[in-house]
Amino acid sequence: MFLLQLQYEWKHLSRNGAAWLLLLFLGGAMVFGAYNGRQRAARQKQAVQALKTAQDEKFAALEAEADSIVKGLKKMEQWWLDPTNPLTVGLLRKGGGTLVIEPAPGQALAVGMSDLQPEAYAMLFGGGAARGSSDYDNPARLALGAFDLAFVIVYLLPLFVIALTYNLLSAEREQGTLALLLSQPVQGRRIFVSKMLARFVVLSLMATLLFVPSAIWAGIGAGLTAQATGATLLYGFFWFLMALAVNMLQQNSAFNALACIGAWLLLVVVMPALVNMLAEKVHPVPSRAGYENAMRTADVEFEKIKPAILDTFYDANPALERKPDDAKSPRDWWLEELYLLDIRKAHVADIKAMYEDKSQSHADFARKLTVLSPALVLHDYLTGLAGTNRDAQLATQEVLESKAQTWLDWFAAKYAADAKLQAADYAAIRSMLKPVQPKQSEGNSNGLLWPVIYLTLMALPLILGRRRQMMAVI
Numbered sequence: 513m514f515l516l517q518l519q520y521e522w523k524h525l526s527r528n529g530a531a532w533l534l535l536l537f538l539g540g541a542m543v544f545g546a547y548n549g550r551q552r553a554a555r556q557k558q559a560v561q562a563l564k565t566a567q568d569e570k571f572a573a574l575e576a577e578a579d580s581i582v583k584g585l586k587k588m589e590q591w592w593l594d595p596t597n598p599l600t601v602g603l604l605r606k607g608g609g610t611l612v613i614e615p616a617p618g619q620a621l622a623v624g625m626s627d628l629q630p631e632a633y634a635m636l637f638g639g640g641a642a643r644g645s646s647d648y649d650n651p652a653r654l655a656l657g658a659f660d661l662a663f664v665i666v667y668l669l670p671l672f673v674i675a676l677t678y679n680l681l682s683a684e685r686e687q688g689t690l691a692l693l694l695s696q697p698v699q700g701r702r703i704f705v706s707k708m709l710a711r712f713v714v715l716s717l718m719a720t721l722l723f724v725p726s727a728i729w730a731g732i733g734a735g736l737t738a739q740a741t742g743a744t745l746l747y748g749f750f751w752f753l754m755a756l757a758v759n760m761l762q763q764n765s766a767f768n769a770l771a772c773i774g775a776w777l778l779l780v781v782v783m784p785a786l787v788n789m790l791a792e793k794v795h796p797v798p799s800r801a802g803y804e805n806a807m808r809t810a811d812v813e814f815e816k817i818k819p820a821i822l823d824t825f826y827d828a829n830p831a832l833e834r835k836p837d838d839a840k841s842p843r844d845w846w847l848e849e850l851y852l853l854d855i856r857k858a859h860v861a862d863i864k865a866m867y868e869d870k871s872q873s874h875a876d877f878a879r880k881l882t883v884l885s886p887a888l889v890l891h892d893y894l895t896g897l898a899g900t901n902r903d904a905q906l907a908t909q910e911v912l913e914s915k916a917q918t919w920l921d922w923f924a925a926k927y928a929a930d931a932k933l934q935a936a937d938y939a940a941i942r943s944m945l946k947p948v949q950p951k952q953s954e955g956n957s958n959g960l961l962w963p964v965i966y967l968t969l970m971a972l973p974l975i976l977g978r979r980r981q982m983m984a985v986i
Contacts, residue, residue: 518710525714531676538664538672539722545661546730549620552658553731556615556631560947563632564612567945571938574601579935591842596932599846601941602923608636609945611915613908616899616950620730621740622662622891624900633912633948635919661727662894665744666887667780670751673715674772677755679765680711686765712752716745739897747890751776783885791878798870803863810860818852825851850924875902899950907951919944 525531578595580586588594592604601607611633619626723744727737758771825848826834835844882888895901922944926933 518713521707521710521714525676534672534675535718535722538668538719541664541668542661542722542726543729545659545664546620546726548658549623549660549732550730552623553615553620556619559631560612560614563610564947567610567612568942571942571945575935575938578933578938582932582934596934598923598926598931598933601933602919602926603636608634609919609941610634611912611945612947613912614947614949616904618732618736618898619900620898621660621727621732621736622894622898622900623658623660624662624895624898625902625905626900627658629900629905629908629950633916635916661723661730661740662891662898665723665740665747665894666891669719669744669748670776670780670887672719673748673751674755674769674776676715677711677752678758678768678772680707680756681759682763682765682768685762708756712749715748715752719744719748736897740894743890743893743897747886750886779885780887784888787878787881787884787888790881791874795870795874795877797874798867803867806863806867807860810863814856814859821852821855822848847928850927853920853924904951908948911948911951915944915948 574595577586581588581594581596588596591597592600594600599607602609613629613631613633616626720741723741724737727740728734732740754775755768755772758768758775761768761771763771822834826832832844832847879892882892892901896903922940926937
């Protein structure tokens, strides 16, 4: 029975011109989304490779020059250009290293927050600084989001399912074919279930045949593609059940279409906007201007206590002579600044922690509200799967800051010991500049589909509650 119904649904849709147009539109959207993701990943890989090549050439030249200076073959008059000076090579603006961040493996699936993630992290005196092309991105695109595969699945796939399901029963009832079908010597409930399953199988097959090749062409790995496909089918199943529940209301096809589109607007457009509004009201995003003002005030306060801190520094280092400001050499200045650096960071740590906690509270509250919309749940899952959500970005940022601190400590220790960089030291420098692999956020691939399953099951009571009425009509 099911196979016969499956054949019927396939032939029915294959002879429907509107279904082919919808299929063509969805397929074109997926190809375009995959193309955008593929191009973005290719541009980032090209930029990253160019940066790595330039950095390798830079340190190779510095190593050769340092070797010549150590061997007495060359003399460097300006200390700020000396490749044997740890301060020059590792910390000053003309020097420093750059940590290159590899693109997330699933970025083509969902851009997420990767367009806000720098492509590189410059390690300089005082800490790291973001580097990359994101600052020059189109502000309109950053505000509206990228047209990627996740966008197609979250926003357009429900419309495709609705368009091919909204009149699944009402059209047959209006045309009189449903009564003719039920006149056959087969139990009505069996026909009903077979018809529903057959239509869902056909829709799932169409969606899979469109999504999987697009994802593979975009460069997404087989494992990520398989997981994303499963999430896509489950999401499509929710909308299929929603359209089926509307059919159970026994209204005409026009009413069903309006009701389904209304549900799409509510769950995909209105509810995400409402979640953002609620999150902003309950946990407002901290003001950037307020943060800068607080940091500026902290800097003024630090300057007041700086002399007392330097007293401690010179007491702990009696071999160093404390000189008036106008008599200090560059080395005297930098030894003091390197000592003050960690103390200065600790002085503003509470301010940074307060603003970071506010921002995290906003993000955590917004994530809790994602269960109100299957669209938000799926998008959160896909960005977590792709490694482009907030958690993954913060995890990568922790790695960058840790490596930047290691870099600072290494060069500061060399400078404090008044050690000259040898050619052999450049091997250690290169080892600290290995490209950073984006970190996968923890917990994003476990249990995040349950809210979608829960929302799907919420449609079942409506379907089951209307079953008797439906069977009575047919």
